[in-house]
Amino acid sequence: MPSRLCSTCEKARAVLRRPKTGELVCRECFYYIFEEEVHQTIINSRLFKKGEKVAIGASGGKDSTVLAHVIKTLNDRYSYGLDLFLLSIDEGITGYRDDSLETVKRNKVQYSLPLKVLGYDELYGWTMDEIVKQVGTRNNCTFCGVFRRQALDRGAAALEVDHIITGHNADDMAETVLMNILRGDIARLERCTEICTQGPEQPAEEDQGCGDAQANDLGGTGIKRSKPFKYAYEKEIVMYAHYKKLDYFSTECIYHPNAYRAYAREYLRELELIRPSAVIDIIHSGEALCVGQQVKRVKQMSCKRCGYMSSNELCKACLLLEGLNRGTPSLGIHSGKSKIAREARANDSGPNDESNIGRTIPKFSRKNADVTSSTSSNPTANAQPQIAISAE
Numbered sequence: 001m002p003s004r005l006c007s008t009c010e011k012a013r014a015v016l017r018r019p020k021t022g023e024l025v026c027r028e029c030f031y032y033i034f035e036e037e038v039h040q041t042i043i044n045s046r047l048f049k050k051g052e053k054v055a056i057g058a059s060g061g062k063d064s065t066v067l068a069h070v071i072k073t074l075n076d077r078y079s080y081g082l083d084l085f086l087l088s089i090d091e092g093i094t095g096y097r098d099d100s101l102e103t104v105k106r107n108k109v110q111y112s113l114p115l116k117v118l119g120y121d122e123l124y125g126w127t128m129d130e131i132v133k134q135v136g137t138r139n140n141c142t143f144c145g146v147f148r149r150q151a152l153d154r155g156a157a158a159l160e161v162d163h164i165i166t167g168h169n170a171d172d173m174a175e176t177v178l179m180n181i182l183r184g185d186i187a188r189l190e191r192c193t194e195i196c197t198q199g200p201e202q203p204a205e206e207d208q209g210c211g212d213a214q215a216n217d218l219g220g221t222g223i224k225r226s227k228p229f230k231y232a233y234e235k236e237i238v239m240y241a242h243y244k245k246l247d248y249f250s251t252e253c254i255y256h257p258n259a260y261r262a263y264a265r266e267y268l269r270e271l272e273l274i275r276p277s278a279v280i281d282i283i284h285s286g287e288a289l290c291v292g293q294q295v296k297r298v299k300q301m302s303c304k305r306c307g308y309m310s311s312n313e314l315c316k317a318c319l320l321l322e323g324l325n326r327g328t329p330s331l332g333i334h335s336g337k338s339k340i341a342r343e344a345r346a347n348d349s350g351p352n353d354e355s356n357i358g359r360t361i362p363k364f365s366r367k368n369a370d371v372t373s374s375t376s377s378n379p380t381a382n383a384q385p386q387i388a389i390s391a392e
């Protein structure tokens with residue numbers, strides 16, 4: 001790059017071109033602009049309340065590591081008054097999540113934030129390694145995404161936080177808009193650009209894509225879930241992490257390659273080559289969409305089995321688990337109209353029927369969680385034994 005001055009401070013030498021705007025900026029100005037844009041997103045959408053307890057969904061990857069860093073910085077700079085926690089879900093993917101969790105453990109020390117780790121094995125009685133052995137790599141992302149969403153809610157309940165923030169970025173959101181358009185999924189299209197969601201969102205029947213603890217997933221407890229990086233470009237997040245030398249884990253999930261999302265991502269990359277503003281344009285298009293009254297909206301109810309919010313009598317997590325436990329995992333992937341769903345509903349005795357949960361009835365007692373009886377009015381607490389906080 002020729003030696004040019006930063007277009008913002010007009011003093012320092014520009015060292016990078018912002019992918020989002022094409023501006024040439026110096027390092028310090030880039031950090032500041034990036035952080036300020038996130039701050040503006042937070043202010044404009046009134047994302048936080050003073051004193052709020054907020055869990056940062058921390059995977060150890062670039063997005064959530066930068067999120068933790070930036071939110072902590074802004075919390076100090078603008079006195080948001082947030083009580084921040086790191087919350088990690090261990091899906092049980094050997095050679096991937098175990099390594100990335102080591103990064104989160106270091107982040108815990110680097111950012112002086114308490115960390116809670118919760119595993120699929122203790123919640124569901126299955127690790128993703130075991131699930132993939134059963135279901136193969138074609139639909140495994142559906143299990144992972146649906147279970148992660150509920151696991152994050154349970155972790156949040158354990159930490160007694162009422163707000164989870166995730167590192168979903170502008171590229172993720174544009175991909176979701178595209179996926180919903182390609183599926184003709186108008187009801188989800190209406191909500192997928194919201195910065196903050198609460199309550200159930202019915203997943204599509206096919207693969208949700210990895211890490212899709214975002215707008216297309218199901219389940220919920222009424223816990224608020226937000227994406228402060230909604231307008232942050234993935235390339236700028238990577239630049240921020242790189243120049244700031246943040247400690248993050250950069251390997252792709254070993255089970256990821258077959259996700260439908262990967263095709264949307266590829267398509268988006270091609271669109272960006274022709275039109276660099278494609279990402280933000282797609283998000284704005286999604287935000288401006290007005291869906292007609294004739295489009296069927298997602299219903300809200302509690303899962304008959306676990307008590308989590310659901311758009312069907314049984315939530316997707318319970319259906320998937322039922323399929324796994326019966327040794328017929330593909331049945332759980334299809335909708336609530338399937339035979340397994342009907343049978344499961346018929347056999348159910350209600351939210352507190354523990355025999356329904358997990359292959360080996362998870363008692364929330366393994367690893368870092370202890371069982372205490374639930375007295376909370378929180379729907380999560382009513383659905384499952386309470387997990388005592390044991391921030392690592």
Ligand SMILES: Nc1ncnc2c1ncn2[C@@H]1O[C@H](COP(=O)(O)OP(=O)(O)OP(=O)(O)O)[C@@H](O)[C@H]1O
Binds near residue numbers: 056061065168211
């Ligand atoms: N195992 C996990 N534990 C806690 N939060 C998670 C986990 N996996 C994903 N998340 C949250 O969901 C967000 C999106 O995850 P996804 O895997 O789609 O994205 P990613 O682009 O790889 O994100 P990251 O770079 O943070 O890993 C993450 O930024 C994080 O906030």
